[in-house]
Amino acid sequence: MSVISKPPALRSPQQNKKPGSRTGDLARKISSSAVMWLLVVVYGFPTLWFVMSSFKPAGELFSYPLTFFPSRFTLDGFTEAWTKFDFATYFFNTLIVAVGATVLTVVASAAAGYALAKYRSWWLKIFAVCILATTMLPGETILAPLFVVVRNLGLYNSLSGVIVPAVITATGTFMFRQFFVTVPNDLLEAARIDGSGEISTFLRIMLPLAKPIIMTLAIFSFQWRWNDYLWPLIILNDPNQFTLQIGVASIIGAQNINWSVLLGASVMSMIPLVAIYLIFQKYVMSADMNAGLKD
Amino acid sequence: MACGPPRGVGHTVESEFTMVDTVAAATPGKRRKLNSYTGAPLLFILINLILFCLFFVWPAAIGLGYSFTSYTGIGTAPFVGADNYTRLIDDPAFWAALWRTLIYTGSVVPLSFVASLGTAYLLVSPYTKGKGFARIIFFLPWLISPIVAGVIWRWLFGENFGLVNFIITELGGEALPWQSNADLSLMVVIIAATWGGTAFNMLLFVAALKNVPVSYYEAAELDGAGAWDKFRRITLPAIAPTSFIVVLLSTLHAMKEYSLIVAVNAGGPGTANNLIVQYIYNTGFKKAQIGYASAASFVLLLILMVIAGIQMMANRRKES
Numbered sequence: 001m002s003v004i005s006k007p008p009a010l011r012s013p014q015q016n017k018k019p020g021s022r023t024g025d026l027a028r029k030i031s032s033s034a035v036m037w038l039l040v041v042v043y044g045f046p047t048l049w050f051v052m053s054s055f056k057p058a059g060e061l062f063s064y065p066l067t068f069f070p071s072r073f074t075l076d077g078f079t080e081a082w083t084k085f086d087f088a089t090y091f092f093n094t095l096i097v098a099v100g101a102t103v104l105t106v107v108a109s110a111a112a113g114y115a116l117a118k119y120r121s122w123w124l125k126i127f128a129v130c131i132l133a134t135t136m137l138p139g140e141t142i143l144a145p146l147f148v149v150v151r152n153l154g155l156y157n158s159l160s161g162v163i164v165p166a167v168i169t170a171t172g173t174f175m176f177r178q179f180f181v182t183v184p185n186d187l188l189e190a191a192r193i194d195g196s197g198e199i200s201t202f203l204r205i206m207l208p209l210a211k212p213i214i215m216t217l218a219i220f221s222f223q224w225r226w227n228d229y230l231w232p233l234i235i236l237n238d239p240n241q242f243t244l245q246i247g248v249a250s251i252i253g254a255q256n257i258n259w260s261v262l263l264g265a266s267v268m269s270m271i272p273l274v275a276i277y278l279i280f281q282k283y284v285m286s287a288d289m290n291a292g293l294k295d
Numbered sequence: 296m297a298c299g300p301p302r303g304v305g306h307t308v309e310s311e312f313t314m315v316d317t318v319a320a321a322t323p324g325k326r327r328k329l330n331s332y333t334g335a336p337l338l339f340i341l342i343n344l345i346l347f348c349l350f351f352v353w354p355a356a357i358g359l360g361y362s363f364t365s366y367t368g369i370g371t372a373p374f375v376g377a378d379n380y381t382r383l384i385d386d387p388a389f390w391a392a393l394w395r396t397l398i399y400t401g402s403v404v405p406l407s408f409v410a411s412l413g414t415a416y417l418l419v420s421p422y423t424k425g426k427g428f429a430r431i432i433f434f435l436p437w438l439i440s441p442i443v444a445g446v447i448w449r450w451l452f453g454e455n456f457g458l459v460n461f462i463i464t465e466l467g468g469e470a471l472p473w474q475s476n477a478d479l480s481l482m483v484v485i486i487a488a489t490w491g492g493t494a495f496n497m498l499l500f501v502a503a504l505k506n507v508p509v510s511y512y513e514a515a516e517l518d519g520a521g522a523w524d525k526f527r528r529i530t531l532p533a534i535a536p537t538s539f540i541v542v543l544l545s546t547l548h549a550m551k552e553y554s555l556i557v558a559v560n561a562g563g564p565g566t567a568n569n570l571i572v573q574y575i576y577n578t579g580f581k582k583a584q585i586g587y588a589s590a591a592s593f594v595l596l597l598i599l600m601v602i603a604g605i606q607m608m609a610n611r612r613k614e615s
Binding site: 025028029032033035036037039040043044046047049050053061062064065066104107108109111112114115116118119121124127130131133134137138140141142143144145146147148149150153164165167168173198199202223226227229230234245248249252253259262263266269270273274277278281284285 | 353461
């Protein structure tokens, strides 16, 4: 709770005092809160309904009248998804992709961001522009040739073919650049005077300082890769390599959708990200964000 | 400053550049050091540099090349000149996909702008209670993948089994064809996209709203300004840079939508709701017309650049 209520505290102290002293503020509090809670219902209900449905027995899913609560809670949909749908394979494939890409993304972005923040040369400037250009040239606009390149590199139908092209991110690089720019240069100078090499300064002094950025980018990168659909779909051909999103989409693509399995698989696929978010939400919410943060 | 990253959440832009200068000023003259200052940054950017060349320069170059050939993914790539582009102009499926994408983008961007600014405003407002919980609920859709989000809304809007039609019929209405009517089907996608796209933009707006100086509001209050006046005359201008970024990113994102629509209606009924990326995917990978798909990709790229250019120009004019 302390984590959650921290950000608004920036401004509320001054403003909180005033409202209490004026008439009509109570009315405003009530109306504002009412609007917010109405929106909470609007935003929360679809997921809630979906999750409640996943606990219904298959026969009850389509029987009118629909009820919010299942007549009896059952985990059949989940077990069916786990066994029939090969959930475990897809889950671990997705985990490999997400973890692998996240580790590489953080390493590559931290190093490049540090270089952009603390060194100056003409080729670094060009490099910065190139990285920015990647946001203008997203994968979707070079889908077919990118596929050909990855195939020529021998990465087709392998998880590394999904991971490697996803590692480079302008967002991550500039998040780190922006952070390292705020780190005083005196620190770097002091390390140099002490005879610390450039690389060891980065690894031993700078990187530990950047922990909040590392966490934020790690969470974002994990979310990007966990939820990615189009790129894995193009690269992966063998069902044993499928990620969760391809798996779930394949259920929808079937002639007759097995909703019981679909609901179970979908709900299970959401669990890791929700868990990560609930544990690390301060890194997402307090992220003083670079606005380029969208993949 | 023009080459800086997209910004607008209130970072101290100016200080960055002065700091870079001090680094440079402190270093000249040391010969031995100079070498290590070339080697170290080169090493630091090496991974990104290699990846950039492999996965951006190379595909962009061969993609441009392929767009003038009838390459199918295997064998030779016969040169066909600008044939692909002229075919594209005459291809009704391409225009239909492009038009549908523009309708979709034109609806999603304003809706998610209003939704994300509204939720952000409520989350920083001193008048609302229960922000902590509300924040989690508003943010939840960001965690849900476009595929699963599509499934959630498909489940709600199922024609014969969905909650929405159930409620409509319970209230005495006629069940609506959410899947088999192209426009209603697109509407479901738009609702789903707004729902899913709110959280991220909300985060940007929360950061921007918290950076508006409180003194502005206090001064306005002394002048007797109402809530709406304060919002329109102080808040909106103060967060304009963020609004610009939100509109730009949302537009580019919406133009590239694929996963969500696959999950909601697979671009159906039929091909009625095929968006542009789905069109590219279908031509390139289902019909194996890599050359033709590359041409379509470059047209998409061109459109994205034009959109970004127009928005940047509009933003610049507003600022000056």
